Amino acid sequence: MDLNNIHRVYFIGIGGIGMSAIARYFNEKGVKVSGYDRTPTVLTRQLEAEGMQIHYTDDVNLLDRDTNLVVYTPAIPATHTELTWYRNNNIEVVKRSDVLQEITRSLFAITVAGTHGKTTVSTMIAHLLRDSGYGCNAFLGGISVNYDKNFWSSDKQVAVIEADEYDRSFLKLSPDIAVLTAMDADHLDIYGTPEAMEDAFIQYTHNIKPNGTLIARFGLHRDNELNATNKLLYSLQNDVADAYAKNIRMKNGGYEFDVMHKDWMIDNLELHIGGMHNVENAVVAVTVAHLLGISTEKIRAALSSFKGIKRRFEYVVKNDHQIYIDDYAHHPEELKALITSAKALFPGRKTTVIFQPHLFSRTRDLADGFASSLSLADEVILLPIYPARELPIEGVSSEMIAGKITVPVRILQKEEVLQWLKSTPVPLLITAGAGDIDQLKEPIKEIL
Template sequence: MDLNNIQRVYFIGIGGIGMSAIARYFHENGVHVSGYDRTETALTRQLEAEGMQVHYTDDVNLADPQANLVVYTPAIPPIHTELKWYLQKGYEVVKRSDVLQEITRELFAITVAGTHGKTTISTMIAHILRHSGYGCNAFLGGISVNYGRNFWSSEKRVAVIEADEYDRSFLKLSPDIAVLTSMDPDHLDIYGTEKDMQEAYIQYTRNIKPNGTLVAREGVQRAADLQGDNHLWYSLQSFTANAYAANIRMQQGGYQFDVVQQNWTVENVTLPIGGMHNIENSVAAITVAQLLGISADAIRAAIADFKGIRRRFEYVINNDHQVFIDDYAHHPEELRALISSAKALFPGKKCTVAFQPHLYTRTRDLASGFAESLSLADEVILLPIYPARELPIEGVSSETIAELISDKPVQILQQDEVLDWLKNNTAPLFITAGAGDIDQLKEPVKGILNG
């Protein structure tokens, strides 16, 4: 696949967060881009406003017969009419990961993988490189609040890429700098066992280019098996790591701290977003920036200006009377970090969490972990499972989690019932969490809580 000789690209699933980033990459390089998605969203409307053609009916008559390249997401079922048509007609049909594979071959690639934190760290790195004037091409798994986008381009032949473990996509990448945040079990519908999933992460580190660097979180599983010619370890506060945070102070829903390594220190870093885990994420991002030779002053200025990612510890409301946080957390460890950080930042406020489980398999495999993390809240609201690509599994529902929460009030509500509940109850610290469509509650909840 020669990315430089493509005139027309067609995307099946163009509205996905990762797919849309690649669509924007081609579009900004002068390629004709069009595509299909199942439903119209704010993101697909943005793509259309930027000049890309998008339709929402699985119909080969609406597809591009002149496409040089067809890109599809693994979330698309093999029975999809347009996908089958392109395959039968002999078009070059590839997955999103195949395009990223070529990009990492051609450019100096910084990739971020792990069960947690990869969207925040990759966005932080890309923001530091852009804000400092270093420059990069960014392929992100979330929408940067600073720029309102999940992709931006640069003449600098550097790419920052969120490395997605779903469908083993990240194993096609060839990074110069590889970040690894965690190997907590997830996507066991793909990997089967936790050990097999860990083996995939180890393979990810084997794909680091010669003389490349692995930046891994200290304490990550199977640390002795990780590859890469150069290793750096980062941590929240462990002095044995190569880079860690010190002198952490909470301020106005964010933090100030120093990032310390053996031969350098970035003092008085101001991070204006919440979550202790985001301090650790910033340590990883700052470590990568330092490897690239970006100055402490430029790093400090960039982090102070970092506004976060939509749905990553996003403050929808933050005042003395009411705090409303919306977050993408869909794994027990992510929920634990979210709830514990919010309670630490806003002590004394009753914490109510509305959580929408994502996938039947994940709920089945991690139910006890979800219950344990949700029990950190003072009150729990569970929404029905968001199935995404899955069919229901008998005996698996939100009740599976609810039955394991014995020490806190818990109820299962539909989305409209959550709004009715809020009209009749106080929730001074209210959190919505999940990777499904719970984000549709954000604006109506904001209206009720502001009312």
């Protein structure tokens, strides 16, 4: 696949966060981009406004029959009519990861993998490189608040790529700098066992280019099997790691801190987003920027200007009497970090979490963990499970989690949540989940 020899490209599932980044990449290169998605969204409307043709019916009469290349997401069923038509007509069909594979071969690639944290870390790194004037091509799994995009281009032959472990797609990448944030069990519908998933993350580190660098979170399970010519370990505060944060101070819903390394340090850094885990994420981003030779002054200024990612500890409402945070958290460890950070930043406020479980299989496999993390709140509201690509599993529902939670909990539909909020004061409100719970964000904001 020669990316420079493609004049028309068609996307099946173009509205996905990772797919849309690649669609924007081709579009900015002057390639004719079109595609299909199941439903229109804010993101697909933005793609249309940028000149891409998109339709929302699985219909072979609407697809581009003259395309050079078809890119599809693994979430699309194998029986999809348009996908079947392209395969039957011998048009090259590839996964999103195949395109990213070619990009990492041709550019200096910084990839970020891990069960959680990868969207924030990759966006932080990309922002530091862009804001400092270093430059990069960014392929992100979230919408940067600074630029309202999940992709941007640069003449600099450097790419920052979020490396997705779903469907093992990240194993096709060949990074120069690889970041590994976490190896907690997830996607067991794909991997089968936590050990098999860990095997994949270990293999990811074996794909680093010769003389490349691995920056891994300190204390990962089986860290002795992680492979790289150069290996750095980072931590939130553990000074045994190669890079860590020190002198952390909470200030106005954000943080001030220093990043310490055995060979260097950058003091008086400011991060204006919430979540103690984001201080740890910043340690990685600062380490990558320093590794690339970006000056201390530029790193400090760029981090201070970072506004975060939509749906990653996003302050939707923030004033003296009301805090409303929206987050993509859909794994027990992410929920734990989210709730503990919010309560630490705003102590004494009653904390209400509205959570939408994502996937029947994940709910079944991690129900105990979800219940434990959600019990850190003062009050929990569960929405029904968002199925995404899955069919229902008998006996698996939000009740599985609710029955194990140790604080007051109820299960409501979205409309019932809005009605409840109209008559109930909630000093610290959190909505969390990876499904369509984001549809509640604006209505809740209006109510509050």
